[in-house]
Amino acid sequence: xxxxxxxIWSFLLISMLNYVSGSIANVSFEFLPGVIISLxxxxxxxxxxxxxxxxxxxxx
Numbered sequence: 927x928x929x930x931x932x933x934i935w936s937f938l939l940i941s942m943l944n945y946v947s948g949s950i951a952n953v954s955f956e957f958l959p960g961v962i963i964s965l966x967x968x969x970x971x972x973x974x975x976x977x978x979x980x981x982x983x984x985x986x
Contacts, residue, residue, distance in 0.1 A: 932971055937964040 941960040948955050 929968075929972070933964065933968045936967045936971065937961065940964045940967060 937960070940963050941957075944960040944963075945955050
């Protein structure tokens with residue numbers, strides 16, 4: 927479920943950013959680049975999330 931929700935949130939945020947920046951630049955909205963970038967961002971978020979250690983880290 928966390929993977930699905932991560933993709934949905936990244937899709938919504940990237941699509942919103944794509945729409946707003948395209949409107950400011952007076953460029954037409956394209957759907958497919960937003961989907962592709964959302965997939966890339968989702969994979970990046972998964973990799974960063976898996977790289978953090980689980981549990982508490984001991985102080986030395």
